[in-house]
Amino acid sequence: MTEAPLMHFAVYLLLLFPVPAAWAARPLGERLPPRLATWLLTVGAVVLASASSLALGVLAITALLRFPLLARLADGRWSAQVAQHHDPASLSVGLLACAVLAAAATAAAVMLWRRVRTLAAAAAEAACMPGHEQLVVVEDPAAEAYALPGLPGRIVVSTGMLDALDSSEHEVLLAHERAHLTHHHYLFVAFTQLAAAANPLLRPLASTTSYTVERWADESAATAVGDRRQVARTVGKAALAAKRTRARGWIPAAALGVLGRFAPTEPGPVPRRVAALLTPPLRNRTLLVAAIVALLLATAVCAFEATRDLEALLDLARHGVARR
Template identity: 60%
Template sequence: MHLAVYLPLLLPLLAPLGARPVAERCDPRLGTWLLTGSALVLGAASTLCLGLLAVAGLVRVPWLASLGHWAPLAAHDDPTALSVSLAAGLLLGGATLTAVRFLFRRVRTLAAAALDAACMPARDGLVVVEDAAPDAFALPGLPGLPGRVVVSTGMLDTLDADEHRILMAHERAHLTAHHYAFVATAQLGAAANPLLRPLAAAVTYTIERWADENAAAATGDRRKVARAVGKAALASRHRRGRTPGGALGFLGRLPLLPGRHRRAHATPGPVPRRVAALLAPPQGLRPLLTAATLAVPAAALLAAAEATLDLHRLLESIGIR
């Protein structure tokens, strides 16, 4: 197999370098799409290439090759070492298990959130709960089960009437734009390839920026939105893990990722960065940054396609006995 099979395994190393510039400099809607798509494509491409390397190693074993009616590959020229194929097989098994486990848990969490939302008595999609602790979040719905915006009385007491409208515009943006789907998709890519965790973490920030910009467009005053976010953050600085699983809170949330990242779930998002972005002019499309970002998953797709074709040719070359 050609060395192209290794490119999708190396490109995720660029994730920490690209996540922050895209999240900070691009329009948040565009940034969310770019980061989510990159996480999904890079995760899928790297997993596919691990599978290709594993298959290339399996056909080196005579008795396994006989099951597929191939001549053993050991007699043919191929740069893929058996040890590399074995390592790829182990990594593939771990990536598949982690991704399937995450997907199962995430679907269960979102379904539970949708059922909770459907059971809550609401007026115009708003649920007010008696709780002195300031909190607000959006519970996603499913087809036939509308989502809900849940706000505590403590949060309503903290904000004034204009800030109530900002809060509602922000949370409804999460529901109408299906931000939970972007978060889940990016986290699925990161579950398959841990190197992509910076992309998934960046998506949890860009969706909040996206909702902030929607609130600013709805109210026509970016400074008021910045003030509402900062004011809510100060009032909620002692909040501890009140946002349910599957919900998107006004003050942000950290990704539900395997391992040690799970411990940071209760930590508020990067509110000062959101406030600073709202006090600055809106971000543009950034054509050069967009093109550079798109080039990375595109290269991974092309390399994965080339590697797949190469394996096909390799199996054809050893022939069916």
């Protein structure tokens, strides 16, 4: 009789992989072109969150298999004794996994509901704005500018922001906000926030994505106007104007703007963005990309192994004998 190799390593590695990913999130956002960094962070967050949830699910199932009551409810289709004998994970680990998985599922469901609700509210607000042009100018002395997703999306700019910038800087501002809408940056932010809700270890990936989408929009604006220094000046002046005029506290939660994720007292990591614009564009770093891809491939392999091992344990418990 052979032992099922269930979860000796694979399932626990799935729970550990988010740790190096979280550690590497900010360096990845700083050293890779922002478009590539945003895609890697988003895909990585979704894959790692799904894999860690799978690992918790596998551990939870092995705990539930040990209860004879469940075996009776399944018409005796498996043997709790056989499952306990062949499962190397302790009951306490399995029960802890049940609790953590329930908490993660609840947090993810709440975050999903919030994001759907905020995006729907943003789309409704965009549709109700006056006129049919993409640009909407609002009378407000506070300096504000943001892109509001919807069908169609709208760019909202206050008169206070327009007064703070000159005509050439207006072009930069609009190019930045158009990039948010054109590339659907709000979806990248939403997906990484959902992943971070399911696995809090992935929060650095979500926060870095909020930065890289702004850097992506900065680079798009630089390409549109052909002057990186002008974009840097515009970003800096917009931040100073917002601080000086103290923009209003309420801005739609789904909005993205030149100042980053909006908060009246924290306009975002503007100095880092300005510094990046004052240096040459970043190039792809093959080794860094390869390391991230390798981590995601290892995650996929471990997920496959954990699933296969769970299937082997279920087969053993179902038949009451081990495969020869």
